[in-house]
Amino acid sequence: MEKPAEFSVRDEGGRAIVSLVGDWTANTLGEAPSRLAQAMRSHSDFSVDIRKVRRLDTAGAFALVRAAGPTFDLKTVLARPQNERLLELVGAAVRVKPVLANPPRGFHELTVRIGKGVVNVAYEWIDTLAFLGHLLVVVARTAVFLFTDPKRIRWAAIFSLAERAGLDAIPIVAVTSFFIGAVVGLLGANMLSQFGAEVFAVELIGIAVLREFNIIITAVLLAGRSASSFAAELGSMKMNQEIDAMQVMGVDPFEALVLPRFLALLLTIPLLTFVATLAGLFGGMVVVWSVLHLGPTFFLQRIVDNVGAVHFWVGLSKAPVMAMVIAGIGCRQGLEVGGDVESLGRRVTASVVHAIFAIIMIDAAFALLFMKLNV
Missing domain, CATH: 3.30.750.24 (STAS domain)
Incomplete structure (x- = not known):
């Protein structure tokens, strides 16, 4: 006692x-x-x-x-x-008297911050390469299972995530794309009317929506919706040590958690891009019909004759790359969460910011590539 x-x-x-x-x-x-x-x-x-x-x-x-x-x-x-x-x-x-170090100021502080930023970028790059390598191993193993043992693939998780992360986003993607198409139509009609070329607003809407805005709007919305969701889900599991428990039981977290999210977005982004295309063209058609008094038949005929399907396939070709980037960034940031809530919030924010930045950069790279290919 x-x-x-x-x-x-x-x-x-x-x-x-x-x-x-x-x-x-x-x-x-x-x-x-x-x-x-x-x-x-x-x-x-x-x-x-x-x-x-x-x-x-x-x-x-x-x-x-x-x-x-x-x-x-x-x-x-x-x-x-x-x-x-x-x-x-x-x-x-x-x-023992504590030694108070004078914090760097002025130009010294700037150099210290730049140095830390460079080091952090190097560490992020190394971690990204490690994440990508592990993911490629899991993809190769899953491809083997597809032909040898399809039951080992987590089909239920893939289709559940596809519905939650993709199909449930159809309303917001359609509404946003509709208003984007309408805005492009209004700008085109207003600018081209100064030159007496209002009819070319149809081609402007078609090329802008089919080639760029359909996939950009879809990817940005999924970056804010799905990438943050993936980071929050995996981060919460990391905080609760559920991922560590899976590893102890012999379950690969990449196979159980990351790969289903990759495949879910790969399945749903082309569909969402198609929905965004239809909604954007419909928004532009409504504006052309109400402002320029050009009917839907005329609008669709000019889209078919002067725009064609090439621009649609150009936009759709970006969808798988956008899906991999969004899912990869969201899952990687979720797996990097520490043991506190502050780390979770920081990683969720980083997942959205990094995903949107990567989307813009990839779209710019595709634009340069297609320009060189004259497509």
Whole structure:
């Protein structure tokens, strides 16, 4: 049973002897340290006897050293060897003065931040390559299972994620693409009317929607909707140590969690791109019909004759790349979550920002490629 920390003071030949008894631990100190400090301050010459202390931990040793003040001398303490060693360590630690480093300022601070940024980019690149390598191994293994043992593929998870991450996004993709097509139609009709070429607004809408806006709008919406969802789901599992438990049981998290999300987006993005194309053309057609008084038949005929299907296939060819980038960034950021909520929020935000940035960069690379190919 623990005994509370107590002490007594007696006078021997003009010298105060402070005797400590009981347990001087963090759970039993109570008000004893403050009373001990007050008693020691009232005597200029004193010694301490702690031989009757049952238990002494760092909290009790620190309380004794602090009560004795800067004049504390281990030679004035009567103690057992183990307690004497503890007081020596605590006293040495208390006497160490913290070294305050001056934070870098001005140009020095700028160089430090740039250096840290470069190092972080290098680490991110290495982690991305490791993630990609692991994913490629899982994809190759799954391709073998497709022909040898199809039951090992998690079809239920793939189709469930395809519905949740893809099909449920059809309304927002359709509505957004409709208004994008309508805005392009309004801008085209307003600008081209100055040159008497309002009819070419149809070609402007067709090329813009079929070639760029259908896949861009779809990818950006999925970056904000699915990439953040993947990062939050995997991050929550990482925080709860569910992924560690899967590894202990011999289940590969990439095979069980990452690959189904990749395949789900690969299946649904082409469909969402097609829906965005129809909605964008419909929005542009409504504007052309209401503003320029060109009917739907005329609109569709000019799309078929002057725009053609090439631009649609150009836009659709970007869909698998966008799907892999969105799913990869979302899953990778989720697997990088630490053990706190702040890390989860930071990684979810990073997944959306990185995915949108990658989408814009990839679209620009495709534009340059198709320009060189004259497509």
